[in-house]
Amino acid sequence: MNEPAARQAYRFAVQGGSLADPVALRKEVQTIEALGYDEFYTSDHVGRPGSDGRSGGMFVVEPFSPLIVAAGATERLRLGPLVLNCELYNPGLLARHVATVDRLTGGRLILGMGTGYAAAELAAIGMPIRPPGPRVTRFGEVLHILRGLLDDGSLAHAGEHESIDMHDLGVEPHQARVPFLIGGNGPRVVRLAGRYADIFQFTGLTHGEGGTPSAGGFALDDLIHRSRLLSETAGARDGEIERSALVQVTGVGADAPSVEDLVERFRLDADVIADCPFILCGSVEQIVDKIETTREKLGITHYVVRDPEGFAPVMEVLR
Numbered sequence: 145m146n147e148p149a150a151r152q153a154y155r156f157a158v159q160g161g162s163l164a165d166p167v168a169l170r171k172e173v174q175t176i177e178a179l180g181y182d183e184f185y186t187s188d189h190v191g192r193p194g195s196d197g198r199s200g201g202m203f204v205v206e207p208f209s210p211l212i213v214a215a216g217a218t219e220r221l222r223l224g225p226l227v228l229n230c231e232l233y234n235p236g237l238l239a240r241h242v243a244t245v246d247r248l249t250g251g252r253l254i255l256g257m258g259t260g261y262a263a264a265e266l267a268a269i270g271m272p273i274r275p276p277g278p279r280v281t282r283f284g285e286v287l288h289i290l291r292g293l294l295d296d297g298s299l300a301h302a303g304e305h306e307s308i309d310m311h312d313l314g315v316e317p318h319q320a321r322v323p324f325l326i327g328g329n330g331p332r333v334v335r336l337a338g339r340y341a342d343i344f345q346f347t348g349l350t351h352g353e354g355g356t357p358s359a360g361g362f363a364l365d366d367l368i369h370r371s372r373l374l375s376e377t378a379g380a381r382d383g384e385i386e387r388s389a390l391v392q393v394t395g396v397g398a399d400a401p402s403v404e405d406l407v408e409r410f411r412l413d414a415d416v417i418a419d420c421p422f423i424l425c426g427s428v429e430q431i432v433d434k435i436e437t438t439r440e441k442l443g444i445t446h447y448v449v450r451d452p453e454g455f456a457p458v459m460e461v462l463r
Contacts, residue, residue, distance in 0.1 A: 152386060152445040154435075154462045157183035158452045159226050159390075163205040170217035177218045179456045180463065183254065184218075185226035185448060186210050190265040208245050215249035222252050226390070226448060227327045227345075229260035231273060235286045236308050239293035243317040251318030254343070255290070256325040259283045259333060261355035273355070280332045281305060287324070287340045294322050327390065329361045334370050337385070338377025343446060345388040346370065348422050359392075359410045364419040364441065371442050388446035389438075394455045395425040424449075424458070431458045 158176050162168035163186055173184050186207040207225035214223055228238075246253040259279050260266070266273045274282065282305035289308055292299035297313045326337040327345035337344040346367055350360030361367070375382045393409075395401050401409075406417050406425065417423050421438045424431045424447075435458070438444050449455045 152443075154459075155182045155386075155446045156455075156459045157181060157185055157222075157446070157448045158450065159185040159187060159448050160450050163210040166213050169210060169213055173214040173218050173221060176452050177221050179452055180459060181221070181452060183222040183224065183448075184211075184214050185224050185256065188225050188227065188229045188232070189262070190229075190232075191268050208241065211245060211253070212248050215252055220252075222254050223249055224254035224256045224325065227256035227258040227325065229262075229265070230257055230283055230286050231260035231266060231271070231279065233286075235289040235306055236293065236310055238286075239290050239313055240315060242290070242322060243294060243313060243315045246317035246319055246322055247315065249318075253317070253319070254323050254325055256327060256345075257283075257287070258327045261351045261357065263354040276330070278305065280330065280336070283333070284336050287326075287336060291324070291340060325388065327388075329370070331370070331373060334373045335377045338374050338379075338382075341385050343386045343388050344374055345390055345446075345448070346421065346442070346444065347390050348420060359412055359422070362410070362412060362420040362422055363416050367420070367442055386446050387442060387444045388448065389421040389444050391424055391447055391449045392422045393425060394431075394449050394451050396431065396454055396457060397427060399454055400425040400427075421447075424455075428457050428461060432461050435462060 158181050161172040176184055188207045189204060191204055207228065211223040214221065242253065242255055263273045285303040285306045289299060289301055289306060293310060293313050294317055297316060298311050300309045301307060323342035324340055325343040325345055326333065326341040327347050328334065329347050329349055348359060348361040348367065349357045351357055374385065378385055393406065403414050403417065406423060407414055410417065421442065421444055424434065
């Protein structure tokens with residue numbers, strides 16, 4: 145891990161909210177901005193019920209439209225999908241969509257992307273999911289196409305999964321470079337992040353039959369291995385890649401779940417829960433200490449949470 149990454153300031157973001165209710169969403173993102181968060185994210189699933197205790201609409205609403213509503217209600221929040229299921233998108237059309245949304249949000253878009261994993265979601269809309277190997281290969285092609293079209297407006301590419309010969313995208317993004325956030329856990333995805341990511345998000349999630357996610361990659365040793373792999377692949381640009389964690393559970397003070405409850409929920413040993421960056425529970429002081437220790441070991445300075453008001457006291461200490 146290069147020194148510039150080690151000196152990166154902490155940044156905090158929120159995922160989710162009342163994404164299908166524009167009145168409620170405007171109020172929520174204004175609160176998020178007032179609390180001092182840096183970014184706001186949607187998600188990208190088809191027909192998935194909510195897993196955070198709120199409406200399932202957090203997960204099933206189209207991911208870009210709420211960002212335009214959020215941009216109109218705020219002044220500085222960066223905005224993005226976290227993360228797009230790239231299996232669902234034609235990369236040329238996606239580039240056009242991204243450039244348009246970046247213009248409509250005043251250049252505040254961060255493009256979060258992943259390979260997709262849920263076979264049932266694609267089956268529900270009549271799309272067979274590729275096996276993991278071809279899916280990651282295609283993901284690399286999509287990243288290449290998007291980077292070329294968004295940066296230069298034109299690209300010719302003939303790949304194993306995607307081909308494009310576009311001489312003029314027709315719309316330029318507001319930003320000179322739309323930042324890419326790449327989330328994932330597999331070694332090939334980490335290597336792609338080393339080439340293309342502005343932000344790499346550790347998820348720690350592994351996927352079983354049909355893409356069912358589990359906490360199989362939460363162990364600190366596994367994350368350290370992926371951090372080193374990211375650095376090795378990135379080479380000279382390692383210090384330019386911000387490291388991020390998608391936090392699955394936060395609980396501050398009296399709201400913190402017990403270790404026993406977390407062990408049962410995630411089916412992990414207590415020491416794994418104590419060390420991983422995806423579970424931030426305890427007193428403000430305990431969570432701050434964990435975040436600072438994680439920074440030393442993994443270089444993570446960017447956290448995405450789902451309880452903005454509950455987590456705000458931790459964020460205030462780290463500012």
